[in-house]
Amino acid sequence: xxxxxxxxxxxxxxxxxxxxxxxxxxxxxxxxxxxxxxxxxxxxxxxxxxxxxxxxxxxxxxxxxxxxxxxxxxxxxxxxxxxxxxxxxxxxxxxxxxxxxxxxxxxxxxxxxxxxxxxxxxxxxxxxxxxxxxxxxxxxxxxxxxxxxxxxxxxxxxxxxxxxxxxxxxxxxxxxxxxxxxxxxxxxxxxxxxxxxxxxxxxxxxxxxxxxxxxxxxxxxxxxxxxxxxxxxxxxxxxxxxxxxxx
Amino acid sequence: xxxxxxxxxxxxxxxxxxxxxxxxxxxxxxxxxxxxxxxxxxxxxxxxxxxxxxxxxxxxxxxxxxxxxxxxxxxxxxxxxxxxxxxxxxxxxxxxxxxxxxxxxxxxxxxxxxxxxxxxxxx
Numbered sequence: 001x002x003x004x005x006x007x008x009x010x011x012x013x014x015x016x017x018x019x020x021x022x023x024x025x026x027x028x029x030x031x032x033x034x035x036x037x038x039x040x041x042x043x044x045x046x047x048x049x050x051x052x053x054x055x056x057x058x059x060x061x062x063x064x065x066x067x068x069x070x071x072x073x074x075x076x077x078x079x080x081x082x083x084x085x086x087x088x089x090x091x092x093x094x095x096x097x098x099x100x101x102x103x104x105x106x107x108x109x110x111x112x113x114x115x116x117x118x119x120x121x122x123x124x125x126x127x128x129x130x131x132x133x134x135x136x137x138x139x140x141x142x143x144x145x146x147x148x149x150x151x152x153x154x155x156x157x158x159x160x161x162x163x164x165x166x167x168x169x170x171x172x173x174x175x176x177x178x179x180x181x182x183x184x185x186x187x188x189x190x191x192x193x194x195x196x197x198x199x200x201x202x203x204x205x206x207x208x209x210x211x212x213x214x215x216x217x218x219x220x221x222x223x224x225x226x227x228x229x230x231x232x233x234x235x236x237x238x239x240x241x242x243x244x245x246x247x
Numbered sequence: 248x249x250x251x252x253x254x255x256x257x258x259x260x261x262x263x264x265x266x267x268x269x270x271x272x273x274x275x276x277x278x279x280x281x282x283x284x285x286x287x288x289x290x291x292x293x294x295x296x297x298x299x300x301x302x303x304x305x306x307x308x309x310x311x312x313x314x315x316x317x318x319x320x321x322x323x324x325x326x327x328x329x330x331x332x333x334x335x336x337x338x339x340x341x342x343x344x345x346x347x348x349x350x351x352x353x354x355x356x357x358x359x360x361x362x363x364x365x366x367x368x369x370x
Contacts, residue, residue, distance in 0.1 A: 014351035034248050039255050046263035056262055060248050066258045073262040077269050079297060084273035086290045089280060097275065104271035109294075109301065114347065116294055155366075158310045159359035162330060165306040166337035166354030168298045173341035175295065185292045186299035193300035207305075215297035222292050227284030 008129015014167045015110045015130070016137035021160030022050050023141025029054065033061045037146055044142040048108055048135060051076045051208060076208045082216075083112045089230065092121040099124045106131035110164060113171045181226040189218035306334050310358050325365045333358035 023044055030040035035057060043053045052073045059072045084107050091103070103124065111130045115122050176183040193214035196205060205213060250258065281287055310333065311326035333354040340350045 011347070014347045017355075018351065035255065036252055039259060042256075043259050043263075046259065047266050049266050052262060052266050056258065060250055060255070060258065063249055065250075066254060066261065069258045070261055070265060074265050074269070077266050080266070080269045081273050082293050082297065084270050085277055086294045088274050088277045089287070089290050091274075097278075100274045100278075101271055104267065104274050107270035107274070109298065112294060113298055117347075154312060155359065155362055158312055158326065159329070159333075159355050159362060161311070162306065162309045162333040162337075162354050162358045163351045165302055165309050166333060166351045167347050168302050169306075169334070169337040169354075170341045170345070170347045170350035172295050172298050172302075173338065174344050177342060182292070182295060185296050189296040189299040190303035194304050197304065211297060211300040214300040215293065218296040218299070219289055219292040222296075223285050223288035226288060228288040228291055229284065230280045230282055230287045 002125045004123045004125035005129040008126040008131075009133045010129075011114055011126075012111065012130040012133030014163060014170075015114065015134040017160065018110065018164035018167060019134055019137035020141040020144075021157055021163060023138040024145045024157060025141075025161070026050065026053055026057075027142040027145025030057050031146065033057050035060075040142050041139075041146060044139050048105065048138055049077060049080075051079075079109070079208070079212060080107050083107055083109060087112050087115060087122075090116060090118070090122055091127075092123050095124050103127045103131075106134070108134065110134065110167065113168065117171055181222050185218050185222040188221060189214045192217055306330060309333075310362065325362055325369070328365055329358040329361040332361045 026044065027040045030043070030053075031037065040053075043056065047053050047056075055072045055076045056069055059069050064072075084104065087103075087107065091100070095103070106127050111127075111134055114130055115127060118126070172182075172186050176186050193210055196210040196214060199205075204210075281290070307327055307330045310330045336357045337350050337354040340353055345353075
């Protein structure tokens with residue numbers, strides 16, 4: 001098997017288990033809300049987006065029509081634009097337009113975060129490896145919930161709920177430990193997002209807007225103070241070093 | 248919910264298309280590497296900042312039963328306790344540069360054990 005593909009499949013194992021649990025919870029939630037049995041499966045196959053799928057069910061649940069559902073999903077998923085822009089800067093130049101269109105399916109918070117952990121430019125095969133593991137977990141979780149919601153005991157599902165968050169912690173902490181600006185950046189974002197939760201109800205942004213406001217503000221502040229060279233320039237600079245440290 | 252099966256099908260497919268476009272359009276439009284130092288830094292820090300905002304404070308609610316109805320949620324402190332313990336373990340292992348699967352598995356394991364112990368002690 002292609003070495004990069006295999007690496008991607010393995011690197012995405014925590015996503016597999018995290019998605020297994022969230023996909024499972026999603027299936028239960030959709031069925032409980034009165035959605036027909038085929039719909040959570042179709043949603044997981046075509047969306048691969050936790051926030052979007054939960055929002056669809058929630059908004060439909062309160063009696064909204066298709067238009068409102070589309071607006072809600074769009075607003076909640078604006079974040080993907082930012083994630084896609086970030087990963088676009090790390091894709092190997094050999095990647096074609098068709099391959100980019102396939103990589104777009106893999107544009108979830110979790111997959112992008114793992115891909116960005118790579119110090120070098122990422123290949124198409126690696127992205128597909130990450131995608132296949134994650135896609136399998138997401139859809140297997142949904143399928144399991146539909147064919148038998150009692151297959152996994154609730155206490156196990158609850159504990160799995162922390163998997164993706166723990167993975168996020170493991171992604172941001174090592175960088176924050178090494179680079180001071182990154183530590184400032186994640187601290188500002190976290191403090192801002194928590195602070196926004198304490199605003200009076202009438203002006204408090206909902207969860208998704210709150211994350212966008214906190215994240216964008218923190219990133220803009222830190223980028224203004226600590227501008228950077230791009231990945232290619234950085235690699236060239238690293239290669240000219242007399243002794244390259246092995247990783 | 249007052250949607251028919253056909254309407255659900257349309258809603259699912261339409262939102263799937265929207266979601267895909269949000270992901271694909273930026274990737275297709277921005278095909279070169281930026282050189283502006285501010286933008287380079289911005290795209291480096293943005294995902295981390297968003298992830299951090301996603302973690303805090305939501306991680307502390309992550310082990311609660313999200314499928315439970317509001318009526319059956321009895322305000323038990325157990326999910327909060329298991330989530331805090333899971334977070335602490337994830338933080339310590341991350342500081343030691345452990346791999347992602349290790350950190351994720353350890354946090355789940357600890358959250359599970361803490362929940363079991365608390366449940367035994369309380370009931």
